[in-house]
Amino acid sequence: KAGVTQTPRYLIKTRGQQVTLSCSPISGHRSVSWYQQTPGQGLQFLFEYFSETQRNKGNFPGRFSGRQFSNSRSEMNVSTLELGDSALYLCASSLEPQGARGTDTQYFGPGTRLTVL
């Protein structure tokens, strides 16, 4: 079974631009979560989607948004990019939403490395 895929793998943008990242979960997985990883802050939770609805959100500004489609694929968008948004953005999928004991183990994709100049 194919794993979680993320596109693009690498992206370079300039301050003020916006960016859209894409994630395709493992086939059959309906929950998608997004994380940001930076050397200074480590791996931080952004948001979780299940059945096209945002279930949970981390402590990030409104410039960070996401959505999920009916086929469970998900996108996240960052508007008005800042230098501090440079990071590895990770997507993780699970069968069920977080909290569904036993079926919510998250499997991560390879990430999209975003560099903001």
Add this chain to the structure above:
Amino acid sequence: DAKTTQPPSMDCAEGRAANLPCNHSTISGNEYVYWYRQIHSQGPQYIIHGLKNNETNEMASLIITEDRKSSTLILPHATLRDTAVYYCIVRVYITGANNLFFGTGTRLTVIP
């Protein structure tokens, strides 16, 4: 989530067992112990998880002490490809706010 404490780094000889400890002294009865690893610049890879019984899969074994205040991840025959940062995560199952919270992990270096 309960906090975890891991040594920042460890070395292990290739072919030997790697034993990675994790302290989670404030763990509650309904909190699971999860282990992930991350090889440089790749996404975290799920290894194993457990509640109170020892667990084993094709990758590793997880030993949880009887009082559940600590656990050990065991890679039985470490290879060079096991060099990575290993994260021990304790998470409680409550609706709506229980996504993974990664700490700083243990950087395992497997030495030839």
